[in-house]
Amino acid sequence: MGAVMLQGTGSDVGKSVLVAGLCRALVNRGLRVQPFKPQNMSNNAAVTIDGGEIGRAQALQAIACKVEAHSDMNPVLLKPQADRTSQLIVHGQVRGTLGAGNFREARGALLGAVMESYGRLRQRCDIVVVEGAGSPAEINLRAGDIANMGFARAANVPVILIGDIDRGGVIAAIVGTKAVIDPADATMIRGFIINKFRGDPTLFEDGYRQIETLSGWQGFGVIPWLPATARLPSEDAVVLEKPQATDHRRKLVACPILPRISNFDDLDPLKLEEGLEVRMIPPGQPIPAEADLIILPGSKATIVDLKALRAQGWDIDILAHHRRGRAILGLCGGYQMLGKRIADPDGIEGPAGTIEGLGLLDVETTLTPIKALRAVSGMALGARFDGYEMHMGETTGPDTERPLVLFDDGRRDGASSADGIVMGSYVHGLLSDAAQRRALLARFGVEGSGRDYRASIDTALDEIAASLEEHVDVDALIALSAACAL
Template sequence: MTARALMVQGTGSDVGKSLIVAGLARAFADRGLKVAPFKPQNMSNNAAVTADGGEIGRAQALQARAARIPSSVHMNPVLLKPQGGHGSQIVVQGRVAGAASARGYQNWKPKLAAAVRDSFGRLKASADLVLVEGAGSASEINLRRADIANMGFARTADVPVILVGDIDRGGVIAQIVGTKAVIDPADAALVAGFIVNKMRGDASLFDDGLKAIEAMTGWPALGVVPHLPAAAHLPAEDSVALDRRRETGDGGTTVAVIVLPSISNFDDLDPLEAEPALRIVHVRPGGALPPDAALVILPGSKATIADLAALRAGGLHHDLAVHVRRGGRVFGICGGYQMLGRRIDDPLGVEGPAGGVEGLGLLDVATTLTGEKALRAVRGRAEGARFAGYEMHVGETGGPDADRPFAVFDDGRADGASSADGRIAGAYVHGLYAADAQRAALLASLGAACGGFDYEARVEAALDALAAHLAAHLDLDRILTIAR
């Protein structure tokens, strides 16, 4: 079997490519097609563990879920994970292959092209339709020569392209017409049409805009997609989404989340942000922890030592100490857990120059970063409640407080640590709060009422709503005809 394929590229980052692909994947899967998502190259610290034991960008895992198939490393063969000021870790077909600066990465691209072709071929051999997502902007002509993410891939694989522009940010006519003006004519010939995304208000007011874009580009308009509030219930991939968040919810219990420069797997927090009893406050270095915070969460980090330095430089270590003296609680996830200990050592230079630093000293544990990365799905119990999550980390952590583990997996392994009074805790496991029982246990411990909703069912309902939304505003039969 050889699948048809279609590529969704964007006029820029965060124009909605990922959700367009997810919605199309669910819509076409519901028509009985076997759909596979594919993103040749992704840059994100929000990653997911795949069914075949590697890691890919979170958006491709969501798209696989939308398509109702298990996730695979071949859905995102090249994943770049920024590491503070030390360039990016390069993950190839689910496994760490090395690291490079932005300029140095350009020399990697010819070697990575083979992995991209291999993974794309595997998906085409096992699906009816492969939906390919581009990265960033289609008009980055300065990177076109060795491009494997956008038009370079489309040309090599001979895949037709749909271009998505974002009207909500303004200038969508210039976005799309400007793309046509700067890209190579042979690349432009692959564009089979464009979509205007995130429309608010009366879409008919943009009818003349569509005609103007068609006249200036020669590309047909495939539809205008209105803003969909239900999309907020789906995990965001890009940390740019965090830039718009300062505070969510207006519940009576305040939870502060420390947002550091290399925050990773921040979708761990999405279920908590959906809880009506909670007020979630995002605090960045230089900001201040709210004095009424019942709990402070230190999320995961792709550059733990560098982010710990940023936390200290912004004075948040003083705020944390005051919070603890007042009787407040602190929970660290993965890299945040490592920061809570007495020390972090990086003898192999996993995150940058070899060395070590003092931790925050809130847990009596110490961490040594190692070259081996743990990538596995896990199930177990924590705080007396069941959970299902995943591990994605380098490092081994131990010490007296680890004798009071936060969680115990079903295979008997212990994870995390807790202080003697239980107010400070941390663990490596991600995805804890997507488990309704685990989230309810946390809220009960904070004296707050759980919202009582099924988080996973909410995500499924949002995917169904997204598919129905696209079906109402796009001609899916025409889009399927474009695929080849």
């Protein structure tokens, strides 16, 4: 065996979920499996066992494989921090900043790093399941590509193309991909899968055969809509743009969607609580006055996002919420915003300077070039937690004498206001533990369900794997993986 790669006709067609589901299906068959994404672009990331960081989707796929997340699973990670610049992470560590002007040249030079990681993964398992990025049909980005066909050809990995029928135009999307890509790239694609099908699949039989005829590629299956996907953490900010239902019978947790929002999956465990409605607030809308808790999430560019928060008038909403005596929780960048000021003397996020914070915590933050990346555990709000740190900055001040978090190694983290209404911490994953959520929710009259968030993810992965076994020719995919050169 060797490897198989899932690429898509576009973003948000379900590649990440299908890679995770296929990984779990193969593991359930007794195979040793590793996930791999050569290049990712996301501000949702996770800390790895070797002290690095990778995209959140690859961390989820590691869970699907029942292995520890490792930086080799996503050797190149781009974290957008402005409209034209991204922080470059290579093998889990900050390598610098890429701008639009040097992006293509720089990424082409990273193919060696990608192949090093891929080679190490191949030695650890029976099969590597690879995820592409965006679409191979973006032929304007083909030169220097390491995310899709550039990698597939360098590693001789066969490709399956994923089409999303829910968004419409799936026949044109798949056949059109064949029409526009380089013929040598097209030979790497061995087949296609139709994803997110609703209704009677027999109604699509003619379309399925027409795709096979027009593209010359084999169909490997039609996957129905997978409700279990909603229980998995999402990496792509596209999900934040989708409309949300409201339920005024439940307590409301509100989270503003800032331009450089990161690690917003920190809020996902709250969705397990039946007594809560978690509402992401898009630009142009006020933070509801009826909110019981406001959470300010992580940010890849804290100063930029704090300016955007003020431009939206959300600072006024947050201060009014505080005057009403209602709770506020800041996580990572959100924690920094709650303080009196944020200083960036070295210009880490942009031009050097200082900005006034919201002033709800008596703390100050100085951004530093050293990035904290580590798994952590300890106590917060009287309950145990396991999580991770991922931040650039040091926060000090009187309110840190009331830390939110006590780590097992004796360190302290975060801060609380004297009245306990405002809290902040650098810890991601703080709300994943049921006891931790219960302690937080008790502060505003909600009884926590005690549901295990990690077990919920694991169950969802098994459900998705079972659906793939039913609707996809997994045996053929395993056989196809053997075509990959050693």
